[in-house]
Amino acid sequence: xxxxxxxxxxxxxxxxxxxxxxxxxxxxxxxxxxxxxxxxxxxxxxxxxxxxxxxxxxxxxxxxxxxxxxxxxxxxxxxxxxxxxxxxxxxxxxxxxxxxxxxxxxxxxxxxxxxxxxxxxxxxxxxxxxxxxxxxxxxxxxxxxxxxxxxxxxxxxxxxxxxxxxxxxxxxxxxxxxxxxxxxxx
Numbered sequence: 001x002x003x004x005x006x007x008x009x010x011x012x013x014x015x016x017x018x019x020x021x022x023x024x025x026x027x028x029x030x031x032x033x034x035x036x037x038x039x040x041x042x043x044x045x046x047x048x049x050x051x052x053x054x055x056x057x058x059x060x061x062x063x064x065x066x067x068x069x070x071x072x073x074x075x076x077x078x079x080x081x082x083x084x085x086x087x088x089x090x091x092x093x094x095x096x097x098x099x100x101x102x103x104x105x106x107x108x109x110x111x112x113x114x115x116x117x118x119x120x121x122x123x124x125x126x127x128x129x130x131x132x133x134x135x136x137x138x139x140x141x142x143x144x145x146x147x148x149x150x151x152x153x154x155x156x157x158x159x160x161x162x163x164x165x166x167x168x169x170x171x172x173x174x175x176x177x178x179x180x181x182x183x184x185x186x
Contacts, residue, residue: 001180003029004068008075008086010035015118015153018160020074023116023169027176029072030064034085037061042091045098058092066107070114070176071143073134077119077127077150082134090137109142114172118165120154147172 005020012033039061040054065071075082082090096104115134117127127150138145149172151165152158159165 001070001176002068003027003070003072003176004065005029005031005072005074006065006086006089007031007033007035008073008083010083010085013156014076015151015156015159016074016076016116018157019116019118019149019151019165019169020072022166023072023114023173023176025173027180030068032061032064034061034083034089037085037089039085039088039092041088042094044094046094050098053095058089058095061089062092062096068111070112070146072114072116074116075118075130077117077121077123077130080119080121080126081130093141105142112144112146113138114146115148116151116169117148118151118153118159120152120158123150123152 003024005024007017007020009016012035037057037060039058040056043051043053045051073086075086078084081087093104113134115131117123117130119127131148131150134148135145137143149165149168151162153162
């Protein structure tokens with residue numbers, strides 16, 4: 001099983017990253033830091049003649065994602081939603097849908113995804129909208145939503161005090177390891 005972790009925070013070493021690293025520690029996971037990519041906003045050609053799409057890192061990033069079986073979206077909860085970089089990346093999926101809808105949807109349908117979200121302002125209540133947003137996005141492109149963990153944290157390291165989130169991540173990790181064991185040749 002090939003795993004990618006998409007780190008959506010605007011800074012490295014934050015709580016969502018720490019939670020994701022606890023999940024994939026010791027596993028062969030492709031760590032994708034969205035801050036390392038230049039992703040321009042989508043140009044909407046739905047109702048006009050198609051023109052060129054931005055020349056940026058979108059295709060390179062998408063190629064890395066499409067090679068994976070399991071996607072883990074590690075995101076802080078920014079203003080009750082996902083960070084802008086992650087939203088830009090997902091918005092650009094519209095480009096892929098216009099360029100080769102069938103292939104894009106077939107490849108996305110082969111994937112499962114988890115969402116790990118960390119916030120500080122009552123995240124278990126106010127983070128629900130973010131989880132529902134991911135659910136709708138995954139439904140639209142055919143990704144199987146395998147689950148989520150919402151953690152509480154603000155300052156770097158706060159997540160280590162959230163025993164519920166850490167316990168939930170340990171359970172997800174055990175599930176992933178069991179699936180990997182079932183997938184490996186005997």
